[in-house]
Amino acid sequence: MEYNFREIEKKWHQRWVENHTYRVTEDESKKKFYVLNMFPYPSGAGLHVGHPLGYIASDIYARYKRLQGYNVLNPMGYDAYGLPAEQYAIQTGQHPAITTVNNINRYREQLDKIGFSFDWSREVRTCDPQYYHWTQWAFIRMFESYYDRRADKARPISELVKAFETAGTEGLDVACSEELAFTAAEWNAKSEREQQETLMNYRIAYLGETMVNWCPKLGTVLANDEVVDGVSERGGYPVVQKKMRQWCLRVSAYAQRLLDGLETVEWTDSLKETQRNWIGRSEGTEMRFHIKDSDVEFTIFTTRADTIFGVTFMVLAPESELVPQVTTDARRAEVEAYLEATKKRTERERIADRRVTGVFSGSYAVNPMTGEAIPVWISDYVLAGYGTGAIMAVPAHDSRDYAFAKHFGLEIRPLIEGCDVSEESFDAKEGIMTNSPREGMTGCGLVLNGLTVKEAIARTKAFVKEHHLGRVKVNYRLRDAIFSRQRYWGEPFPVYYKDGMPYMIPETCLPLELPEVDKFLPTETGEPPLGHATRWAWDTINKCVTENSRIDNATVFPIELNTMPGFAGSSAYYLRYMDPRNDEALVSRRADEYWQNVDLYVGGTEHATGHLIYSRFWNKFLFDLGVSVKEEPFQKLVNQGMIQGRSNFVYRIKDTNTFVSLGLKDQYDVTPLNVDVNIVSNDVLDLEAFKAWRPEFANAEFILEDGKYVCGWAVEKMSKSKHNVVNPDMIVEKYGADTLRMYEMFLGPVELSKPWDTNGIDGVHRFLKKLWSLFYSRKGEFLPTEGEPTRDELKSLHKLIKKVTTDIENFSYNTSVSAFMICVNELSQLKCNKASVLADLIVLLAPFAPHLSEELWEKLGHTTSVCDAQWPVCNEEYLKEDVVKYTVSFNGKARFTLDFPADADNATIEQTVRGHEASQKYLEGKTVKKVIIVPRKIVNLVIA
RNA sequence: GCUCGGAUGGUGGAAUCGGUAGACACGAGGGACUUAAAAUCCCUUGGCCAGUGAUGGCUGUGCGGGUUCAAGUCCCGCUCCGAGUACCA
DSSP: OOOOHHHHHHHHHHHHHHTTTTTTOOOOOSSSEEEEEEEOOOTTTOOTTTTTHHHHHHHHHHHHHHHOOOOOEEOBBBBBHHHHHHHHHHHHHOOOHHHHHHHHHHHHHHHTTOOOOOOOGGGGBBTTTHHHHHHHHHHHHHEEEEEETTTEEEEEEEHHHHHHHHHHTTOOOOOSSSSSOOOOOHHHSHHHHHHHHHTTTTEEEEEEEEEEEEETTTTTEEOOGGGETTTTTTTTTTTEEEEEEEEOOOGGGGGHHHHHGOOOOOEEEEEEEHHHHHEEEEEEEEEEEEEETTTEEEEEESOOGGGGGOOOEEEEEEEETHHHOOOOGGGGGHHHHHHHHHHHHHHHHHHHHOOOOOOEEEEEOOOTTTOOOEEEEEOOTTTTTTSSSSEOOOTTTTTHHHHHHHHHHHOOOBBBOOOOOSOOOOOOOSSBBOOOHHHHHHHOOOOOOOSSSHHHHHHHHHHHHHSSEEEEEEEOOOOEOOOOOOOOSOOOOOOETTTTTEEEOOOGGOOOOOOOOSSOOOOOOOOOOOGOOOOHHHHHHHHHHHHHTOOOTTOOOOOOOOOOOOOHHHHSSSHHHTTTTSSSSSSHHHHHHHOOOOEEEEOOOGGGGTTHHHHHHHHHHHHHTTSSSOOOOOOEEEEOOEEEEEEEEEEEEETEEEEEEEEGGGGSSSEEEEEEEEEEEEEEHHHHHHHOOGGGTTTTTTEOOOBBBBBBEEOOOOOOGOOOOOHHHHHHHHHHHHHHHHHHHTSSOOTTEEOOOTTTTTHHHHHHHHHHHHHHHHTBBOOOOSOOHHHHHHHHHHHHHHHHHHHTTTTTTHHHHHHHHHHHHHHHTOOOOBHHHHHHHHHTTTTTSSSHHHHHHTTTTTOOOOSSSOOOOOOOGGGGEEEEEEEETTEEEEEEEEEEEETTOEEEOOOOOHHHHHHHHHHOOOOOEEEEEEEEEEEEEEEE
């Protein structure tokens, strides 16, 4: 009887749906295990064969854990808000909601074919009001919170207000955009508007002025990668740097905790490293400088306080507020021209074209250590957004300062013994200090000469503190997240405006649903697309008015027209899966305490500095509120590799319709053309299929080699235009889901990026057929019988149990597929038909090939799903060998092998080897210096 | 530029703590069965050399050194490839 995978897979898919096989509830009697994949954005192109890689890997793990007796949560959902659906809407008028639902349905159809153990009753979609209710809720909580640095957690803003009322900013240590100082009396004297304005400085979700790439013609903010050569990528409209009021999240307040948390999770070192770099902690010193003959003061940040005696100029960022203050009248025109010029350059241009530019302000600053007057320059190599937007320049020991000094002919003053700064700066933090201070300089008491750089930094820090010249400061590169998008297809903000200040819509009014609009473009007045939805604004506000007495009934309040960015909905979805239909809370206490956090998270590295940072931030915030019980959301993280396309090429001879095979192409003048990989097999083109592929090839002619047309190939991104997309549906149709699952795992380590190559899938398919033939003869007889397995059969089985168990734990699925192949080959050779052996084999296979396993499990007489079977345990007894082969080598060179009883002792082994006739040839006339015996493996004789 | 990975047959990839390469699979070649095809099964398959043959010898994990009885694995110095990051003071 044949292995009829189509029938089997259809049957079991239905059974699983009918029996709710994969539904999971909080079962206190069992240990939990939470497996999660990064949920997909349902794109219009559907799934290609690379998408399921991570899902299969985690599904295998989930099924394995379930077989080990765990209560496994393995949910799936959709990151449904996103730009492509909106762009499509702009072009076609098709509402994004419709496109999205269609795409989701298509995804679901494709996913269902692969046999995942997802609990679909827990599905979430970020665009579902029931879902984004809690995204909006979290935003409101962030608005209503500030970050208390002393307690190192978020607290209700009402507490901060109370503190202001009684003591002003006195004695507070809180995260803020700008250090403010006021007394209780001053606070109490502020108007409501002023108080609200002040609170913005502290809220975790706040409205802030930030620099953005603004495209006036498109009416939206653009990300850096959407701007090319100063114009928008779409349309080619000019883009300018502009300060805009945008919603921001104070992620920076969590920088240290985000860094510390990395120590507690099991992620790859490279991913942790990426996040560490992104957070960019740097310990340094802030020092105050004042401008000569003026009372203007400013602060700089440096990690090299030791180089204070080598400062030969100062630099301000062009955006710095100090620029107008330090610019002298004589220099004003030139400075303004420079500011104008830099404003026009986008961030991207600055990076691409790194020429040295700058302008002298006319003022001099005073070095606090030496009293020297040093010129203050303005240059765009200093960033306004990092540190204080001002630096002390030490050209001898910083390459950027060096380039600037060379360009403008400024002094370069080396401070480290023996360093050569004639060609380049000496940036390394090593060496012995000199010239600090230089001979004859009027000192202030600080002497660094003779110290190492490290010592000098510490000494200077202490000195600065002692003399109140500044303070020791830790800076982070991590910036607050800009949270506003001028887009339609995203979560609306639960925000309305009164007197120009934002207020939160009462939580009882949530979810604030995304309104219908008739156009998806910005309004004529330049407002985001939501500006088209005026009626909705009215209705919503009115609804709130009746439910919230604080709002004056007679007024119409403008609402927030921006929507939230993509990462809003994906930041806490793993919590929602625990309790997805709860209308009272994001997640119930009970579900949260049961499921805790994600034990195993699988997804791509491309989210290293996006989703995986935001999500950790979001979770920490919820942890502070007492909503999430774990501070880190994802305990273990596995990054699956990308599956690239393997493109095939045919070579057309120029100006003809003749195609030449790969080996002969160099003899002609040819143009390579991407050919559909689905009509190529082992790089050999199916000529008839090619002619039928496109009308223009209908009468193509070929120059063959050995009667075949051989195609060229290359690894490229999987995309329609390259004709290298392989659709999982096709593979499932041809070979079955179980083959697809096993083949994807067999392809190589899950973490590795590799090109998809359908060649080779036959090997895996053959394996499943072979397995089937252990159960059914060709004539259709059912082979398994009761009876005691032989020692060889047990050995083969238990070898497999051991291998597969450790392999799954290590995510080494490719080698466990190999182990299955070996075992089935052995059992087949042994003509094993013992039901007990086959039953264990089936359980081991169940995570990999669930449909086939279910079918055979049933055939063996079981009435329950194989999912509820028990994972077999390896009995080491069966693995023991009677005889062990030792490799005998001389001076490390292997010569022959000898068999020994497994329990032979070293003395016997040594004696036998020395006495063995094959040894004589090597030992003749030589003395054995040493004998090394590696247990059960090697005997090595070291001879003189 | 910096950081982190990686380099093993025609191909994808195996190889615990350093233990004597190339598991498993594909492809290729040969054979069996068959009228034929498909399917299935068996043999060979890193390179070179010797032998009718069983087999034996040499060489071999990007390159050059080193440590060791023993190196794909450890150390030093290169080359190339990939990923991330980009004026962070």
